[in-house]
Amino acid sequence: MKLAQILPCIIWVREYRRSYFVSDMIAAAIVTIMLIPQSLAYALLIGLPAHVGFYASILPLIIYAVFGSSRTLSVGPVAVASLMTASVIQDIASQGSIDHLNAAIILALLSGLLLVLLGIFRFGFLANFLSHPVVSGFITASGIIIAFSQFKHILGITANGNNLPEILSTLYENVAHTNQSTLMIGSGALFFLFWARSGLKKLLLKLKVENATAELLTKTAPVIVVVVTIFTAFSFDLGSKGVGLVGNIPSGLPTIQLPSINSVPWMDLLVPAILISIIGYVESISVGKTLAVKRGQKIDPDQELIGLGAANVASALSGGFPVAGGFSRSVVNFDAGAKTQAAGFFAAIGIGIAALTLTGLLAFLPKATLAATIIVAVLRLVDFSILKRTWKYSLSDFMAVAATMVLTLFLGVEMGVLCGVTASIALHLYKTSRPHIAEVGEIDGTEHFRNVKRHLVNTHTEILSLRLDESLYFANASFLEDRIYKELALRKELKHIILMCTAINEIDISALDVLGVINQRLTEVGVGFHLSEVKGPVMDSLEKTDFIACLNGQIFLSQHIAVTTILENKLNIAQDNSEFRDYQI
C-alpha cells in the first residue's frame, strides 16, 4: 500500500486486463499521430532543433506513467510552457547556440526538481493561489502571443519578441520580405486545418463514418497536412526556393545524460523555472481533474507534483525541454478510450519509432506547416468569454482577468503571470480589508438576527448589534474600529455594542490589540462592549489572553441571549461611567 502511494502505477498494473490493452493501444496510436507534429512544432516555437521535441516526448511519458496519479493525462510538450521557455532562454543565449539548448534543458531540470520537492513537502496547495481569472486570462493572452509569433513562419520572414507589440512591430518591419512559396504552403495548411475543425468531420459523417471515429480522425488533420506538405516540398524542391524546412535532424533515440549546468547561469533560471513549473502544474491538474471526475477517479494533487516533476527531470536527462499535461492531447487520449497510463507508455514507444525511422522524411517538412498547426492549436486556448462572465459576476474578478491579459500581452508571459497573481491576491486582501459590517436586528418571533437593511427586524436604540462579515485580522481591524467610533458619534442613546461573531473565524494578535483599544475607548465613554456567537477556535484563542477579563461587557452564546440579557438586567456599565460621555462626543 505504501509503495503504491509512491508508485501509483502499481495500482493500474495490478488491475490490468486484456480489454484495457486494446483500448490503450488505440488511444496511443491516435495520440502518437497528434504528438509527432506537435512535438516538432513546440521545439520550433522555442527555437530549438526539431528533434528535441521528440526527446521531450519519450522518456517523460514513460516516467509519468510510473509516477503520475492521472490515468489519462497526456504529458509532453505543451504550448504555454514552451512559450515561457522560449521567452526565458532567448535572454540567456542566442538561438542555435549550444547554451540556448542547454538553458532549455536546465529549465526542465530545475522545474522538475522544484515540482518533486513541492510534492514531497505536500505544497500542492500553492497552485490554489493561481485564481481561475488569472489562469484564464494568462492562457488566452499566451495563446494570442503564440499565434502571432508563428506568423513569421507562415510568411517566411524573421520576427521576434516577448510580447505582442514587439512581435507585431518586427513582423511589420519585415513583411516586405515575405516568401511567396512559404506563404502558399503556410496559408494552405492554415486554411485546411481551420476547415478540418468542422468540415472534415461533416465530410466523414457523409462517408458513413461513425460519429466518434469521425471526431477522432478530425484530430489527425495535422498529420494529413504534414504528409501533404512534405511531399509538396520534396516534389517541388521548395527548399531551394527559400521555404524554411525542418532539415536534417539526427535520427535515433535520445541518450540519457546529466545536463551540463556550468555553461549557463542557472541561478537566473530559478524564478522562471518556478513560474513554468507552477503554470504547467496548474494546467495539468485542471485537465487531469476534469477527466478524472468524468470517470469517478481521483487525482492526488501532491502525487501529481511528483509525477509531473519526474517527467520534467526525465525530459532534462534526455536533452528535452519543460513538459506538462497538454489539454487537447489529454482529451483526445481520454475520448479515444485510454484506460490507464499504459496508453502514455505506448505513445512514447510510438514517438521512439518515429524518431528512429521518420527523420529522413521530416527533413522536408516546411516550418510553415508546423507553424500552422501551432496557430490552430493555440487559438483553441483563446477564450474571451471569461471577461464577460467575470464582468457580470464581480468587479474584482474581472479586474484580475483584465490585468493578467493586458499585462501578459504587453509585458510578456513572466511579468503577466506574476502581476496577475499579485493582482488577484491584492484584490482579495483589499476586499477583506474593508469587510461588510451589517447592523442586525431580530426577526419577529424568531431568534434569528438579520441585516436591518434587508429584513424587517426589531432593534433597540440603546443597543447596537453589529455583525462583522469577515475574520478579524491586521488588515481590517482598524476598519471595524473606525466604524464603531462613527456609530458612537451618531447614536447619542447608545449604551451597548454587541459584536456578533458568526463570521469571525479568526482574531489575530493585531486585531486583538484593536479590540482592546475599542474596549478601552468604550469603557471611557460608558458604553458596554459585548461579543456573541464566538466560534470555538476563536474562543480558545481569546481564553489564552486577558482580553475576556478586561472586556467591560460579556461574551454571550447567542445574539438573542445577548440582547435579552441586556434588556432584562439593564447592565449597568453605561450608568456607572455616564459622566465620561459628554467629554467624548
Added chain:
Amino acid sequence: MKLAQILPCIIWVREYRRSYFVSDMIAAAIVTIMLIPQSLAYALLIGLPAHVGFYASILPLIIYAVFGSSRTLSVGPVAVASLMTASVIQDIASQGSIDHLNAAIILALLSGLLLVLLGIFRFGFLANFLSHPVVSGFITASGIIIAFSQFKHILGITANGNNLPEILSTLYENVAHTNQSTLMIGSGALFFLFWARSGLKKLLLKLKVENATAELLTKTAPVIVVVVTIFTAFSFDLGSKGVGLVGNIPSGLPTIQLPSINSVPWMDLLVPAILISIIGYVESISVGKTLAVKRGQKIDPDQELIGLGAANVASALSGGFPVAGGFSRSVVNFDAGAKTQAAGFFAAIGIGIAALTLTGLLAFLPKATLAATIIVAVLRLVDFSILKRTWKYSLSDFMAVAATMVLTLFLGVEMGVLCGVTASIALHLYKTSRPHIAEVGEIDGTEHFRNVKRHLVNTHTEILSLRLDESLYFANASFLEDRIYKELALRKELKHIILMCTAINEIDISALDVLGVINQRLTEVGVGFHLSEVKGPVMDSLEKTDFIACLNGQIFLSQHIAVTTILENKLNIAQDNSEFRDYQI
C-alpha cells in the same frame, strides 16, 4: 467646514484660549530641550552634519501644525526613519559628500510627496497591512541595530554596516583603536542617562519636587549630559586628544530652496522612500491614535498622511531629512500638557533660536554624548515581550514577529520590513487557504447547529451538514472540494450534503467554478448538494449566474429548515441516480 478638512489647524486656532497658551508654551519648552540633542543625534546617526538635524526640526513642525490632525504629535527626526535613511543613502554616495546630503533631502521630498498623494487618494488603509507583529518586530530589531551602530562613537573608532553582523564585525576589528578619553565621556554619559531613567526621579522626589514635574525633569537628563560634556570638552581641550566633537557648524536658519535632484539617482530612492514613508506613517499614526484616544479626540488617517507628507516636503525644502511623529517626544509633549499644535509651533521657534545662538557652544559637544543619548533612547524601543505574547497566542503571529526581527537584524531594515510584510500576508493567506470546516449537528430542542466535536448534537447518517468557516475564494475552494470528496468516500449512506454558509462572506468566480464541479460530481453519484444561510451579498452574486439553476439541491434560509425539509420530503435526488453510486466509490 471644507477648508477645515484641508487645514485642520483652523479648528484649533478658532477654539484657542489663553489657558491653552500657557500649557502649550510649557510643553514646547520641554520638547525643545529634548529635541536639541535628539535632532543633532539623529543627524549624526544618518551620517550628516549635525546642523541638518536642526533644519529637519523647524519648518516640518510648523507645517505639521497647519496640516496635521493630531493635536499632540511631535513631528521631527526619529530613530527608525533615520536608520532607514542612513542605510539607503550610504549606498548612493560616500559620507560627507554633497550627494550624500542631497540623497537624504530627496528621500524626504519623495517620502513627503508619496504621503501627500496617498492622503489625497485616501490610501491610508495601506498602513493596515503592516501587522502589529511586523511593526513590533521591526522596531525592536531597528532599536538593536541603532544601539550597536552608535557604539563606535562611544569607543571613538570607526565601524559601519547595515545589519547586526556587519556592525559587530567592524566594531570587533577596530576595538583595539579605542580612544580612552572618548570612552570615558561616552560611558560616563551612558551611565548617567541610564541612572537618570529611574534614579533621577527618585532623587527629585526626595528633594520634594512634585511627581509630575519630576517625571518631566527626568526627560531633560540628556540636556544635563550635553551641557556637562560640552564644558568638559572645552575645559580639557578634548578635541586635541582625539575625542570626536560636533565641530563648527553653520549658525542660522535654513534657507528654503528646491533640492537639486539631478545629481542623485532619484529613481533608486523610490522604493526606499515608500518604505520610509509607510513605516514613519505607521509609527506616527499609532502614537497619535493612542494619545488622541486618551483625550477623546479623533485622528483622521488620511489627513495624517497629508500632514506628515507636508512635513517631509517642508524638511526637504529646508535641506533636512525624512521626519515622522516620534513616540517618546510625543508622549512627553502630551504629558507636559500640550493642548494644541501650537506647542509644536513654539517648539519650532525654540529650535530656531538654538540654531541661531547655540552653534558656538555645540561645536564642543562630543559625538559620544549624542551616541549615548541615542542608545538610551532606542533601547526603550526594544521590546521582546511581543515574542512571548504571540508565542502564547498564535503560532503564525509569532512566526511573523520572529521572521521580521531576525531578517531585520541579519539582512538590514529594508529587507527586514519587506520580508516581514510579505510573511504576515503569506501566513494570513496560508491560514485562509486551509479553513476550518466543521461538521455540525442540531442541539436538542433548539434550532442551533454546532460543531459535532464540541457539542452534543443530533445528526443523521444520510445527511452531512458542513460549516465552512471562511469566505470561499480561489485559495481555499479546492480545499473544500477535497474535503467533500473525502467525506463522500467515507460515508456510504450519504444522500445529502448541506453547506452551511454563515461564515461565507464572499464566493469569488474561482470558488463558484469549484462549487459547480462539486455539484456535478455529487449529481453523478446521486448525492444532493444544498446550501443554507447564504448571506445577502453572496446570494445577490449567485443570482447573477446559472449556479442556482444547475444546483441539484436547494438553497435554504436556515440549516434547521434544510435538515427538516430533507427529512420530511425525502428529497429524491439520491434515489433517482442510485445506480451511479457503486461506480464512484
